[in-house]
């Protein structure tokens with residue numbers, strides 16, 4: 001028999017265990033009250049694996065794209081597949097994909113919500129100008145994937161991973177020229193004239209083959225796929241949110257505060273966005 005409102009702990013995998021622990025300090029009501037809880041009606045003992053599977057599917061319902069160890073990998077898995085398909089099509093029609101990392105200036109003391117706001121505003125200004133540039137070079141579509149890391153030295157560091165389609169008839173020098181202009185436009189949009197940010201903080205590289213594209217795409221989404229880590233108080237740079245969660249569960253204290261800040265700042269934001277057509 002399973003008790004009302006709980007899955008038996010013996011059956012829980014690491015992701016479910018993390019989600020159960022997270023319940024104690026999450027501010028996401030959906031995740032705390034509903035996700036992972038067995039619904040009251042029609043509750044039966046678990047007769048078979050098929051039944052257990054069914055209950056699992058029915059009960060992981062918060063669908064958070066940021067902070068649920070169970071739902072986030074599913075939600076982002078679907079997005080990753082869409083981005084992967086898009087890229088494969090680009091290579092199928094003879095084009096290539098460029099991968100960019102775009103950042104905004106911040107200090108280690110800036111709140112995540114403040115830096116995220118700056119990132120969103122920069123992106124809005126950037127998109128307005130980028131359209132013209134894309135038309136000039138015949139660039140039709142791109143994807144934006146937002147990623148957040150935290151470090152003791154640098155604080156919160158939200159940044160954008162971008163994939164841009166370079167059309168088939170675009171020469172190598174033209175591609176570089178376009179990307180240089182693209183990145184300059186971003187830096188201008190960030191209004192970073194008085195900050196210690198240079199063009200060099202932004203990076204781009206052209207992915208020459210479909211294989212390199214697939215590796216890059218998987219890599220960008222890797223941070224969103226929860227893989228339990230052995231918590232250690234020593235680690236301190238470029239931490240993924242999931243590492244912070246594991247630290248919070250193991251050590252509490254500042255790690256819980258950091259996780260809460262992450263969860264609250266990210267609520268209602270889009271992690272993956274497409275521009276242009278398929």
Ligand SMILES: [Zn+2]
Pocket residue numbers: 031035036060061062063064068069070071072
């Ligand atoms: Zn969930």
